[in-house]
Amino acid sequence: MAEQQGKMGKSQVVERTCMILRELGRHGPGGARLIDLTSRTGLSRPTVHRILTTLVAELFVERTADRGYRLSSQIYELGLNAPSPVGDTSRLRPIVQALADECGDTVYLAMRTGDFGHYLLRCEGAYPIRTHVVSANQTLSLVSSHCGRSLLGSMSEDEAEQIIRRAERDKRLFGEATPDGLRDEVEHVRKKGYGWARDVTFVGVAGLTVPVPNPRGSSFLAMSISTIPQRLTQERAEKVLPGLKAAAAQIAEVLAGGRGGASTGRG
Template sequence: MTKVKNEPAAHSQVVERTCRILREIVWHGPVGARLVDLTRATGLSRPTVHRLLRSLVVEKFVHQNENRRYCLGSSLFEISLAAPNPFADLTEFRHIIQELADTCGDTVYFAIRRGDQAFYLLRCEGVYPIRTHVVTAGQSLSLVGSHCGSVLLAALEESEIEGILERAERHPEFFGAGTIDSLRTQIDETNKMGFNWASDVAVKEVAGIAAPVPNPNGRPYLAVSISAISSRLDKKRALKLSKLLLKATKKISELID
């Protein structure tokens, strides 16, 4: 009787642990995750992670690449084709982003992480006549060369950050007008304050303040930034705008599952 009574709880625990592992593999992107990465990130024992990975590999939800790292498998791709797109309708998000742009008067961006890039879902304009059209909706910038990208990087494990930086170093143009040192400063600032300000990142003489959108289910994968010419958006003004920015990201967080 006891075994039957505890069975649903045991099954629930297996599902929860499996989902944690899959989320971590997602965050490691195409490079893949090592067993030690997954063990450390999930807090599960090495035998438990290894056992669950074996089952996921058999079902083709996960596969091992040539470097023995774990990546997402073909079965997940098949499932994803039938899943609804949470950003097919951006109406509610647009309202929040436009409200922020109207309040601050500047250009506001809303982006989602896609691998090593930040894909821009929305760009809304304020009333200030000099605008900073660094990127438009539907375009991507490298995580290492964008304001939104810097705060999305800050949400990752150190090993993931270093992997992305290493790949980006082969393409110096990905850093835009910034440098690795300035990017590390942005990451540190995000981890300390929940947002960061920087100038001369994607384009010279353009400044921005960015913050990740809190994710109730794990690490942030969305970000919002305010952008303006550097003379208009110095660090002092950025600190004032940070309250508005964080308020907007909280509103967006309440809309995501």
């Protein structure tokens, strides 16, 4: 046979190609060296080089200026014809609204689109003082929002740093934060799994944020609770964090096709 078959009928060549493409995706526009790909995939150098040579010839991968490899724009063109990973947001709204009802504040769900976060949902709690600084269907730079910090913290350090550097061309994108201060916040998300900040995106706004888990790679969704700084002290943030994490996990379950996702309870 032209290619080896796995026990379940899988093509070994295709499986290895997918491993390499996923790893290139994790490295972002900066690309990856051959040694990085062999180390991360566990494949031999000749195997990785042979597959990369074919992917370059087929225009799915391109060489970088420093002789690395990265995904080509043809992958982006293919992605335009792929269905949204979220689909109909109406099935997610009950989860977001349930958290807003529970904490009393504004809850957001945002999705990454390149260097930006697109806000899919905004649900309101009963607390009378609200922080309406972002609307549903609004798109912000990842460095400009709490959800953006979660998304930056869930990707590789190199990819996040490239996004931050591109954003540094316009320091206004960082709001009340500095680029280095943002880097510290992103590192906190990377280590702790959540972000908490006050008066950094906008004066008078506090946010608690977590990435929505993605078992196949970096998170492409994030959730945040937004309110006034006086209401989101560190003590209260610690109290509402479990509910926020549970809602994010529930959204991940719905997107994965798990059962029980439509329930608004998180007991």
